[in-house]
Amino acid sequence: MNESRVLATPAVQGALGVFGGTFDPLHIAHLRLAIEAREALLLTSVVFVPAGNPPLREAPQASPQQRLAMVARVLAGVSGFALDATEVVTRSPSYTVTTLERLRAQHGAARPLVLLMGADAFARLPAWHRWQELLHLAHIGVATRPGQPAALLPATALARQSDNTITTDAEKKPQMLGADDTVDRVEVHLADVLTERFGRPADISSAPAGRIVPFTITPLAISATMIRQRLAQGLSVRHLVPDTVLDYIETHSIY
Ligand code: ATP
Numbered sequence: 610m611n612e613s614r615v616l617a618t619p620a621v622q623g624a625l626g627v628f629g630g631t632f633d634p635l636h637i638a639h640l641r642l643a644i645e646a647r648e649a650l651l652l653t654s655v656v657f658v659p660a661g662n663p664p665l666r667e668a669p670q671a672s673p674q675q676r677l678a679m680v681a682r683v684l685a686g687v688s689g690f691a692l693d694a695t696e697v698v699t700r701s702p703s704y705t706v707t708t709l710e711r712l713r714a715q716h717g718a719a720r721p722l723v724l725l726m727g728a729d730a731f732a733r734l735p736a737w738h739r740w741q742e743l744l745h746l747a748h749i750g751v752a753t754r755p756g757q758p759a760a761l762l763p764a765t766a767l768a769r770q771s772d773n774t775i776t777t778d779a780e781k782k783p784q785m786l787g788a789d790d791t792v793d794r795v796e797v798h799l800a801d802v803l804t805e806r807f808g809r810p811a812d813i814s815s816a817p818a819g820r821i822v823p824f825t826i827t828p829l830a831i832s833a834t835m836i837r838q839r840l841a842q843g844l845s846v847r848h849l850v851p852d853t854v855l856d857y858i859e860t861h862s863i864y
Pocket of ligand 1: 629630631632633638639642725726727728729730752753754755829830831832833834835
């Protein structure tokens with residue numbers, strides 16, 4: 610074999626999962642989502658991106674540095690998972706589109722990027738800054754979440770995961786919502802407007818961006834809100850959060 614030819618072949622990098630969240634605090638459903646996304650969507654690795662200053666919600670209870678520290682402690686030394694501290698360190702509003710632009714520049718035009726989120730977050734997508742641009746930068750992997758209506762993960766999309774006949778154009782832009790769309794109509798639109806974008810896990814490797822890929826994860830009716838509430842009531846959250854997170858919360862008297 611001609612070794613120089615082998616060395617000249619560009620390294621093929623697998624799909625990278627990008628998992629943003631407030632992580633106030635990180636809990637086991639976050640971790641299961643990342644693990645099961647990696648398996649279901651055949652991701653090489655998943656990078657966690659704690660939001661520094663999330664614009665669409667009340668200020669988190671834990672400071673950005675504390676939320677970052679909790680995620681860092683859990684991910685330390687775990688292969689297949691990485692931490693991106695940029696949103697916390699820069700302290701500007703945490704816009705996912707900005708993060709994806711940065712990661713796209715870092716990883717090159719060809720590498721598939723998959724923005725990971727739960728079905729509740731996907732349902733609110735039209736409220737995100739420059740949301741129509743997200744699919745030009747990455748695929749979106751949408752995990753099932755208990756209590757979240759399945760309407761936004763259309764049966765057609767889930768069925769397509771076993772249907773080999775999809776031929777939609779991955780480069781086609783999603784239609785935009787009209788300026789007069791009311792909040793009530795947004796959910797209906799999101800499913801309708803983006804239906805042509807739904808695809809299967811196998812579609813991820815064939816384009817760097819552009820598909821919405823629903824996937825099913827172990828249903829865990831856990832939220833950070835519920836964990837904060839339990840802590841505020843003096844109730845145990847052991848095994849709802851990793852032990853390292855619980856130690857950190859107790860040591861620093863957060864929540
Ligand atoms: P909060 O209760 O404070 O809103 P959260 O538990 O929803 O927090 P976030 O940090 O806001 O956690 O979520 C980060 C991402 O993880 C979001 O995309 C969210 O949909 C997803 N996620 C969180 N919990 C679950 C769960 N139990 N099942 C599926 N996805 C989840």
